[in-house]
Amino acid sequence: MNKFTLVVLSAAMLFAYPAYSAEPSGLEIMQRVDARDDGDDLMQQMKQRLIDRRGDVREREMASFRKDYGKDSKSITYFLEPSNVRDTALLTWDYDGVEKDDDQWLYLPALKKVRRISASDRGDYFMGTDFTFEDIKQVPELEDYNWSLIGSDMLDGHDVWIVEGKPKTDELKKNLGYSNTRYFIRKDINMYVRVDFWDHKGQELKHLVSEEITQIDGIWTAMRAVMTNVQSNHRTELEFSGHRYNTGLSDSKFSERMLKRGYRGE
């Protein structure tokens, strides 16, 4: 398929579209979410609060950089707090699709060595938070789910679509740890503001809520995200600050050398 046919095809679909439905399909909405502009690169500060079922809180602070390479991306995260893990840093090369495992390197200052760490399963939890590796991607792998629009609603004064995504196979359900997911997507900015998850047994598992959505450098950004596991009563609160989009981060920022050098502001 060359570029020309593609343009013609999509143009045809665009014109044909209102004829058979007033609303987009679930998949189309998710594609819009996926296509939403989130900048070509980003630097930000992040505060993690892990709250266990007893209410005990563990806090971490980190600074992170991300740069997109087409559909792939690279990111580097430096731990700032607590002091006993300060300067620990994680470098990730994230490849689009599921064929190629992501590459991860970790620098442990106490050992003064960079260690490559094995790729995680998509359903594995990330850094002891309530987010799995699948969750921290901005958008799930669309082709792994059957998407359907199940309705519209108002959420915090905004019109939202409710899109249900069910993993296509039992194998996927097991790997992802989900039997069903439900996205609440703001119609005006194509951004999800709430996600509900059900575990592979079909029981309610987690809620993700994005809050304080504002526009920074023209890009819609959630300043807070809270993931609550209703089964274990464990909760993760993420707070973002200091966003700077599209500053033209250099490729060398995402290297082993920078991993060891530690965080020096920009």
Next chain:
Amino acid sequence: MKRIFNWVLTHPKSILLILLLMTGLAVSQMRHLYIETDMDAMLPKHSDAYINKQVLEERFGSTDMVIIGVINDDKDGVYNTHSLALVQELTDWLAAQPMFRTLALNDLLSLATIKDIRGSEDGLEVEKFMDGVPQTSAEISQLKQRMHEFGVYDDVIVSADGSGTIFAVRPMPDSRHQYAEIYELVKAKVAELEARGGSERFFISGRPIIEGVFGAYMPAEMKRMQPMVMALLLVLLFLSFRTPRGVLLPMAVVLMAEIWTLGTMAALGAPIYTITTMLPILILAIGIADAVHFLSRERLLAHYQAYAHRKERIVEVMHELWKPMLMTSVTTGVGFLSMQASDLPPIRDFGMFAAIGIAYALLITMLLLPAALMLLPEKAKHAERKPLFTAYVEWLGGAVLKHPKRIMAMFAMLLLVALVGVMRLDVNASLVDQFKPGDPLRQADKLLNKHFSGTTSLDVMIDTGHENGLLEPAFLQHLVDLQQALEKDPMVGDTSSIAEFLQTMNQALHADDPAWKRVPETADMAAQYLLLYSFSGAPDDFETFITGDYRQAHIRINMKTDETKVVANLLTQMQAKTDAWFPAEQGYKVEWAGTAFTVYRLSQMIIEGQIASLLTSVLAIFLLCWWMFGRLLIAAIAMIPVSLAVTVNYGMMGNFGIPLDIATALTGAMALGIGVDFAIHYLHRYHEESVAGNSYKDSVINTNRSVGHAILFNTFVVVGGFLVLLSAALYPQMKLGALIAATMVICYLATCYLFPVLLGLGKEKIRV
């Protein structure tokens, strides 16, 4: 008193109505009865074992796991494709059951879930040992080798010889009421797997299963034993009275007393513990005595036509009997009430409700029987029928007088043997030992303990006193030291703690060099390792070992037995070590918990409660006898048969190797309370005979003639009733039944054989 009796007799219908209403009320309460199988609930709320268990669950999550073992006796053990496919299948099945919590790694441990931490030239690999079922022999031997090298799970998840592997899965929180259901569910699945005809055998155990089986056994036991005791009573009553009313009225009395007691338990919110399941039997067997005394006396008076009117006759019976009946009920009740001296709620409840049941039986006897006799048509005349065993009772009177020395010698020998046994008396509160040796659950537990690290949990919680305290290298090293000290005990199968994981990671991050299998050198390093691990773990993967603020650590110990002796020994040895390594003056706090610790504390409380309740009951019953007979010497003599019988009871336990446990601990005070009745009846009659001016010899013969029967009947009922417990599915009940039955026989012999001999001692022959 006579006024009250008269009132009862003039209002028989109202009395019956009130009794029926009360019974109806009790029945309506009975639906609130509930069964308590949680062993920790058997401890008083202020006991450290109880408190620590709550703290343990609060800080580190529940440690009560369902354990399933697979054993394959073929050459390669479970390391073959067929067995490993089963492991994968069962793991997936367990993960899919809503009754289990399978959020974190520690919620479901099996060969198919555990992760290997390995170092390589430039990196760290954290991955499952089994990613799918290995198909080739090369893959299988690689799996085997990795299990051995990793060490943490060796002998825990897979047996050291590779013959078996284990699944440990956590039931959903607060699902205790479903434990029996969980057992049935797992049993059915396992049976399905076994039916496919592989060489793998499955075994199920673990604390939730044990408690679930208890929960299923208890109501079944009560339902099964009730008709057995009732049948026994019917036979004995028929042999004694041979009239429908003689059989049915006493039965009505005791059944009513039983229902009232259970209704009272329900209304007071008292749970049914394993030992309180015996209450119905107890009330039936002991409560019947009053009704039997009442009816035989009434029949005797009717036979002699001593009173013209039925009402006068019954008033006379009531008047004659209320004092001795009250006295024997009080002494029996005191025996049970002395169990209040124990700290253990099941024992306290058992004693209290047994005493209440006995009081009910007395009250109902005094209300129901007179009222019923007033309403039933009067029989023309009772034919005189010699009761059974008349010949024996007649013979007994003379025989005891002929061989005083032989009788003394026999009892002296018995006492001697008993005393030797008492010295050997042991205590054991093991949960598993409450099942008969042949019980499938006990068999499974034994096998799992043989192949794996052990099914009994023991837990140490160490509070370092400050945040991040457990990251300190010195602390971690002492954790390792303590684990090593613990593992020296052959009954300790395995221990695990955060230190073990940190050691493994340290080695993995140093190119898997075994020299680096040691705790991280600095606290920062430990913190960074934990962060590193968290990249592949769930948020609460380490919840069972450390708290989120890194202040408190937990060592989990798997023991191969929950026998008290072993645990007591281990705890004493560890005390010195924990004092040295985690001194309180440096802010450390060491607390023990877990099944083994609970069992240990239970044992201590059983012994303490035992001594206290025995002393209380001996003293109280002695004082009662003194007050009743008015003479110290007679009170002392009255105590002799029971004291002897109780000594023989403990002697038997020592000699036959029956340990004191939560059920057998009851035997002392129980036997004392029931047995002293024989002596009271005997002495009471003997007193009347000698007051009437009879010689010592005639008094003995007459006493035997008049109360010999009643005492014999009592003995039969109590012995028979308790022998029914021999059919119990639970071991303690069985042992208790046998012990009380034997003790009652001794008590009978001591009363009817030894008493007359003792009373004949001295030049003057003791006058009562």
